[in-house]
Amino acid sequence: MARITKKDPKDELAKFLRHDEERNQQKEDRRKVSSQLPSLQRERRRSLLTRLGSIIVVCLLIICALAYYVSPYADVSTVRIYGAGDLDAKSLVRASEITASDKVLDSLRSNQKISRKLSKTFPEVGSVKLTLSGLNTLNFKVKERRVIGYVKAGSVYRKILSNGGLGTKTLSWNEVDHDKPLFIGYSKTVSLKTNLKIFNSFPDYFKDQVKMLSGNTRRKTQMIMVMKDGNVIIGNTATIRSKVKYYNAIKQDLTEKSVIDMEVGAFTRPLTAEEKKAYGIS
The missing domain is CATH 3.40.50.10960 (Rossmann fold)
Structure with missing residues (x-):
């Protein structure tokens, strides 16, 4: 005699409902992923363009700096002396050994060397700070000893x-x-x-x-x-x-x-x- 197992209709219905909910959830997840893809792609393009733009700007700056350095505009055109008091400005410039063919940037990098040289030549000079005005005007800001x-x-x-x-x-x-x-x-x-x-x-x-x-x-x-x-x-x-x-x-x-x-x-x-x-x- 065969054994008869009774199934509860409520349990069967609950299984069916759960399966239907899981399938709907999977569809919803797929829709969310599909909707996020265009946004993610746009973000990646924006990031790529930003990095590319930064590289282009840096390259342009380097090119401009090199073009300025090799051009006549980078040569010292004028030297102005401030705070020298009784000292002769022309003598200070001669002692610094800066000429019209020197590059402004090279002179600025040699600030400490020039300051020591002028202090050694002129006891009145405590220190000298070099600054730039415009493209190629070099300023000597002299601090004299008391x-x-x-x-x-x-x-x-x-x-x-x-x-x-x-x-x-x-x-x-x-x-x-x-x-x-x-x-x-x-x-x-x-x-x-x-x-x-x-x-x-x-x-x-x-x-x-x-x-x-x-x-x-x-x-x-x-x-x-x-x-x-x-x-x-x-x-x-x-x-x-x-x-x-x-x-x-x-x-x-x-x-x-x-x-x-x-x-x-x-x-x-x-x-x-x-x-x-x-x-x-x-």
Whole structure:
């Protein structure tokens, strides 16, 4: 006798419905993929065109740069000097060894070399920065060293620079900045350097009061300073640094222009007529 298995119609219907849903889902997925393909293709074309455009732009820039470099427009046509003060512009250009046949870009790349060369030739030059104006105008922006004072050399004067060097140009009395101290009577470079080093160690408020330093001393260790108020300080190079701080207090008790001797201790006396004449004090 054959076994009879009963099937639930609901189960059969559920299987049919699930199969129909899966087939509809597959159709829907195929439709989504088909609709996305044109968008993906457009995105790929856009990316390809962007990369191609970038390559073309870079190539054009390189071609233009090469064309400019080999053309006369890349040659230095003009050199302009800024911030050189008393220095002669033509001398600066000659010392830089830049000529009209040189390429602007090569000169800009040699900025540090040119700056060192000019600093070596002209003590006044601290540094030089090269810039470009237009197609081929080269600008020299000169930064000069600070001027500390002036040293008298015969009948003319030369700048004393912040690094201790002397300026190349000789100046007349009218060209000197009289707010800065004069170093007079220094026949030996060694004594000038010694006194300059000591002077630089003084406080700024005291340096601003110094009118002149005299190298005409009786001893190598002696230092003489003429102040803007007409007083004269005499000190010892080994101890003067620690004693100048008392000057403002001492001068308040003076009733006439005096010598303030700080070599050993500190004492004062009025200036003689000969001393006033020797130091140019009226």
